[in-house]
Amino acid sequence: MTTAQSILTAYLLEHPQHNQFAAAINLELAERAFHAQSFNPERRGAMVIVDYAQRCERFLSDLEAKILAAKSNGAKLVNDGDYKNFLEEQFTDFQTIIAQCFTDYIHAESSCMSSMVTGPARFPVEKNRKRMNSAHNKYEAISAKEKSLMKRALKIILPDGDGMTIKSDAGNAREQLESKIEALKKEQVQRKAINAMVRTVYPKGCLKSGATESDITQLIEKLILTFDLDETAAKNLLNPDRSYGRVIPYADFTLRNRNQEIKRYESRLVEQKRLDEERSSCEFGATLENGVKYELSEDNKIVIHFGFKPDDETRKILKANAFKFSRYRDSAWVRKHTLNAQYAFEKSVLPIIKELAE
Secondary structure (H helix, E strand, O other): OOHHHHHHHHHHHHOHHHHHHHHHOOHHHHHHOOOOOOOOHHHHHHHHHHHHHHHHHHHHHHHHHHHHHHHHOOOOOHHHHOOHHHHHHHHHHHHHHHHHHHHHHHHHHOOOOOHHHHOOOOOOHHHHHHHHHHHHHHHHHHHHHHHHHHHHHHHHHOOOOOOOOOOOOOOOHHHHHHHHHHHHHHHHHHHHHHHHHHHOOOHHHOOOOOOOHHHHHHHHHHHHHHHOOOHHHHHHOOOOOOOOOOOOOOOHHHHHHHHHHHHHHHHHHHHHHHHHHHHHHOOOEEEOOOOOEEEEOOOOEEEEEOOOOOOHHHHHHHHHOOOEEEHHHOOEEEEEOOHHHHHHHHHHHHHHHHHHHO
C-alpha cells in the first residue's frame, strides 16, 4: 500500500459513507499531479479525492433539504411527489460531471511547478504563473458547476418552484394564490385580535391604572391559550415599541402594509384567472412556411423553434422582448407566458418571424 493509499484509507475508516465516491478519481494520477510542486504530493493527491467525496455528500444532503423545505411550503413535486428516481438520476449525473471537473483540474495541476521543489535554476516563472492560474480557474469552475447542477436538479424536481414565490406559469398558480390570500387574511384577523386583547391591559399602549403583575401574567396565559403561542412569543408581544415606548404588538402601519399585500395578491389572482382563461380558450401556436414554429409549452412558456440560427437583428428583437435562448429545448427561444408576454410576442416578435417566413 502506497503512502497516498494509506492516507486515503485512514480517512475512509473515519468517514465510511465516502467509500462509494473514492473510486471515481484515479488516486495515482492525483498524486503524480503534485510531485513538482509539493513536498507531500501523496497527501495532496488523497485530499483531492476527499474534496470530491465531501462535495458529493454535501450536494445530496443540500438537495434533499431543499426538497423537504419546498414540500413544507406546499410546492408541487415532479411525478406527483414520487421524485426518488429523479433524485437518484440527478445525483448520478452530479457525480459523473464533478468527477470529470476534478480530472480536468488534476491535469492542469500536473503542469505546475514550485521552485522550492524543482530548484530555482532556469525556472520558467511566467509560464508557470499562467499554468497555476489555469489550475486555479479549473478548481473554481468546480464550485460554479456545483451551483449549476443544483439549480438544474431543483428545476427538474420542483418544476413550479420551491413554494417561496408563486410563479404565474406554475400549473397550480391559481390554487397557490388563493391559499396565500386565505392565510394572509387569517393572519391579519389574528393580529387585530391580539391587539384588542393586549389593549385590555395596555390601553393606548400604556399599562392601565391599577394593573398588577398578576394581570400581565394572566394576559400572557390568555395569549398562549387563545392563539396557540409559546411563552416566549407571547412575552415578546408585550415588549415596548422602540420608537414610542408603548406596548402595541402590531402597529397600525404593519396592519396597513399587510392589507396592501393582500390587495396585491388579490390583483394577481384576478390576472391569473384571466391568464388561465386565455390559455384554455385560445389555440396559441402555428408553423410558418419556412418551418419556424411557435407554441405554448406544457409548462406555460412561449417557445419559438426556428430550425436555424436567426440573424443578428432578429436575435436583438427577441432579447429586447425578454426571450432567451435555451439549448435544453432543441435550441428554441423561450419566454414565460403572461398576458404581457403574449402581447409583446404578437406585436413585436410575430411580424418579424412572418417576414423571415416570407
